[in-house]
Amino acid sequence: MKEHSVTIYDISEQAGVSIATVSRVLNNSSNVSEATKKKVLNAIKDTGYTPNAFARGLGLNTMKTIGILAADSSDLYLAKAIYYFEEELRASGYDSLLCCTGYAHKDKKAAIELLISKKVDGIILVGSNFVYPDVADNKYILSAAEKVPVMLLNAELEGNNIYCVSSDDYKSMYKATGELIGSGFRNILYFYNSLSYSGALKERGYRDAMKDAGINVVERQLQFFEGTREDVHGMAAQLEKTASTGLKFNAVIAADDTLALSAVKYALSKGYKIPEEFSVIGYNNSMLATCSEPELTSIDNKLETLCQKLTATLMGVLSGEEMPKKTIFGGEIVTRGTTKGGTSK
Amino acid sequence: MKEHSVTIYDISEQAGVSIATVSRVLNNSSNVSEATKKKVLNAIKDTGYTPNAFARGLGLNTMKTIGILAADSSDLYLAKAIYYFEEELRASGYDSLLCCTGYAHKDKKAAIELLISKKVDGIILVGSNFVYPDVADNKYILSAAEKVPVMLLNAELEGNNIYCVSSDDYKSMYKATGELIGSGFRNILYFYNSLSYSGALKERGYRDAMKDAGINVVERQLQFFEGTREDVHGMAAQLEKTASTGLKFNAVIAADDTLALSAVKYALSKGYKIPEEFSVIGYNNSMLATCSEPELTSIDNKLETLCQKLTATLMGVLSGEEMPKKTIFGGEIVTRGTTKGGTSK
DNA sequence: TTGTAAGCGTTATCAG
DNA sequence: CTGATAACGCTTACAA
Numbered sequence: 001m002k003e004h005s006v007t008i009y010d011i012s013e014q015a016g017v018s019i020a021t022v023s024r025v026l027n028n029s030s031n032v033s034e035a036t037k038k039k040v041l042n043a044i045k046d047t048g049y050t051p052n053a054f055a056r057g058l059g060l061n062t063m064k065t066i067g068i069l070a071a072d073s074s075d076l077y078l079a080k081a082i083y084y085f086e087e088e089l090r091a092s093g094y095d096s097l098l099c100c101t102g103y104a105h106k107d108k109k110a111a112i113e114l115l116i117s118k119k120v121d122g123i124i125l126v127g128s129n130f131v132y133p134d135v136a137d138n139k140y141i142l143s144a145a146e147k148v149p150v151m152l153l154n155a156e157l158e159g160n161n162i163y164c165v166s167s168d169d170y171k172s173m174y175k176a177t178g179e180l181i182g183s184g185f186r187n188i189l190y191f192y193n194s195l196s197y198s199g200a201l202k203e204r205g206y207r208d209a210m211k212d213a214g215i216n217v218v219e220r221q222l223q224f225f226e227g228t229r230e231d232v233h234g235m236a237a238q239l240e241k242t243a244s245t246g247l248k249f250n251a252v253i254a255a256d257d258t259l260a261l262s263a264v265k266y267a268l269s270k271g272y273k274i275p276e277e278f279s280v281i282g283y284n285n286s287m288l289a290t291c292s293e294p295e296l297t298s299i300d301n302k303l304e305t306l307c308q309k310l311t312a313t314l315m316g317v318l319s320g321e322e323m324p325k326k327t328i329f330g331g332e333i334v335t336r337g338t339t340k341g342g343t344s345k
Numbered sequence: 346m347k348e349h350s351v352t353i354y355d356i357s358e359q360a361g362v363s364i365a366t367v368s369r370v371l372n373n374s375s376n377v378s379e380a381t382k383k384k385v386l387n388a389i390k391d392t393g394y395t396p397n398a399f400a401r402g403l404g405l406n407t408m409k410t411i412g413i414l415a416a417d418s419s420d421l422y423l424a425k426a427i428y429y430f431e432e433e434l435r436a437s438g439y440d441s442l443l444c445c446t447g448y449a450h451k452d453k454k455a456a457i458e459l460l461i462s463k464k465v466d467g468i469i470l471v472g473s474n475f476v477y478p479d480v481a482d483n484k485y486i487l488s489a490a491e492k493v494p495v496m497l498l499n500a501e502l503e504g505n506n507i508y509c510v511s512s513d514d515y516k517s518m519y520k521a522t523g524e525l526i527g528s529g530f531r532n533i534l535y536f537y538n539s540l541s542y543s544g545a546l547k548e549r550g551y552r553d554a555m556k557d558a559g560i561n562v563v564e565r566q567l568q569f570f571e572g573t574r575e576d577v578h579g580m581a582a583q584l585e586k587t588a589s590t591g592l593k594f595n596a597v598i599a600a601d602d603t604l605a606l607s608a609v610k611y612a613l614s615k616g617y618k619i620p621e622e623f624s625v626i627g628y629n630n631s632m633l634a635t636c637s638e639p640e641l642t643s644i645d646n647k648l649e650t651l652c653q654k655l656t657a658t659l660m661g662v663l664s665g666e667e668m669p670k671k672t673i674f675g676g677e678i679v680t681r682g683t684t685k686g687g688t689s690k
Numbered sequence: 691t692t693g694t695a696a697g698c699g700t701t702a703t704c705a706g
Numbered sequence: 707c708t709g710a711t712a713a714c715g716c717t718t719a720c721a722a
Contacts, residue, residue, distance in 0.1 A: 007698090007699055007700090008699065008700065009699080017708075017709085018708065018709045018710075019699090019700085019701095019709090019710095020701085020702085020708070020709060020710080020711090021707085021708060021709075023700070023701060023702085024707095024708085026700090026701095027701085031707055031708095032707070032708085033707060033708090036707080036708080050461075050462050051462075051699080051700070052403075052464070052698080052699050052700065053402075053462060053463050053464045053700095054399055054402035054403040054406070054408065054464060054698080054699075054700090055403050055698065055699030055700035055701085055714090056699080056700050056701075057398075057399035057402065057403075057700090057714095058397070058399040058400050058402075058403050058698090058699080058700070058701090058713095058714045058715070058716090059699085059700045059701040059702080059713085059714060060700085060701070060714095061399070061714080063399065063463070065442075068443075072428065073418070073424060073427055073428045073431065074424040074425045074427070074428035076419075076421075076632075079418060079419040079424040080419045082418055082419070082443070083417065083418045083419035083445055086418065086443055086444070086445045087445060090444070095442055095444075095459075095463060096442065096443050096444075097410075097440055097441065097442055097443075098413075098427070098431055098441050098442075098443040099431070099435070099440075099441075100428055100431045100432060114440075116395075117395050117396075117398060118398050118408070118440060119397070119398045119399060230632045230635075232632075232635045232636055233635065258632075258636075261636055264638075265638065268638060287421075287575045287577075287603075288636055290575075290577045290578065291577055291603075291606055291633055291636055291637070292636070292638075293609075293610065293613060293637075293638045352714090352715055352716085353715060353716065354715080362692075362693085363692065363693045363694075364693090364715090364716080364717095365692070365693060365694075365695095365717085365718080366691085366692060366693075367716095368716065368717060368718085369691095369692090369717095371716090371717095372717080374717095374718095376691055376692090377691070377692085378691060378692090381691080381692080396715080396716070397714080397715050397716070399714080399715080399716090400698090400714065400715030400716040400717090401715080401716055401717080402698095402716090403697095403698045403699070403700085403714085403715080403716070403717095404697085404698060404715085404716045404717045404718085405698090405716085405717070406698075
């Protein structure tokens, strides 16, 4: 079964040249005469030889691999990001080592260390949940950055060898909340499920927009959902419960499309007319936005652009160029059926 | 920048032992006295030494990595599968090299070859779309299997070193169609978007159930959707167009939840009462099932179980055990609001 | 229980 | 333009 696989020595023998020459044509480097090149190429073809990646890795000290860390690769948004990254990276000649870490700090730390030990050339942290409000909790990222460049998608962290690409969540949320207010809604509930840095920005966007409009916000108007990311029923139930305790709200701005969709379900169950009596804005402009009925108005944060930019930045860093430590794109509200500007479709 | 990183030699020196001994404690192998072990461990801790994965790979001829191939890692179903695989594999001490191939044969072939050249220990093909009806088109899988074990999720292919784990799509579809028929529907449309082997099985399940119930099926009743996997609008539009050409149908059985959801949208737009006047059954029991309004009755094919079993089988194969070439689990209909048995919720 | 030394398959540095 | 040969850092017989 373990037939001694064909090595560079076999080729050198077959072609009647030295292994150095074989290596040269392999990396089509420096000067090799067309004649010998052809001989070597033929030998390679004959034997079906492929270079041993480990040996090459040892010599070059890289296997052209980027570690991608995501809490949950099946999360709609993260999955899309991973998809874009993998695509971009491969186009740049890099492979993707994927690690799903879950949301526990301990596991994130373990995963990042594992990746480092596997000698990846760089690390991409997908999603805001890797950066914690408490500085000490981010030390594991700083440590990793001592070894390889660390890229953050939708998160911000100051540090050597750390690069951030994100969309302006604060501004997007501010604008979206303003849109709702402009449509005449005042009792707007903020529905969220992440305590990350980016989550905090979104919340501040909401708060500031309300304040700037002269609307007072009570704390119960900010509803934190603790359940799993896909538990639409649980989310709707929480809104139901909130309403039953006497809090009045006729609009919901959500930090995520799933939460927004649950708000639509809630409103429908109450018999409210959407968007006239009850409006909803989601976040991420994911597939769920068009799956909802009525369809969700949602904030598009240009994920593909972010991923492309991040990958390009990483490639730049890896080739020794000076790259921006922080890149921020603007978001955009995509208006659909759950807000007044939208079509009913 | 490129400080000569600490190697096994540094440790051996610090601890005053040979590199062989260091290697031994590293792999906590054979007999090492507690005393020397402690010395080595201390040296390791002091220096922050980590073994060079490439060198180890060269020596052991493995880096404990499994290649995962999926057409689209952001597809709801595939993303979930990837998540489960990554989790299971890591628990078994393996990393996951992810490759998204798209649906083109050429790219799948290229990706699988790339993975082989990176010396992965095994390959998992996620999703039925890797196996083609035409035997010749599957040669690229057979070739890969000459090098490393190839695992197929939800697909079947006979071959040496190839192992299949799947759910019984034929039977599930047969049952689901029967359910619709049992509820009194006769004009049942089959809506699908994949021509894979598994896709063919589903179709046969539908056809046989109809035939066994004595219901004639015209070809237009099988609607193939060619657009992208997330284009709910396009899907609904196709149903609309089909209806407008005069084909009558008051139930849809779909090969995928997204297709099913579009059927719900279509029915709603027509003003049909669901499930009384119009019923729908989806496939995969994905998150979309509960996102839909009303919620989708859908076929659960036990994805997590499949992934666990597949990983366990792979681990068995890698450790030289004899493993079943084919493992098949049964599916299950999860009844919700789009069929009569279900609650309206 | 521990050390010596021979690989593992490349790349890269010198000479020629 | 080409060929020896020394790394690269680890594992693993084989000796001691």
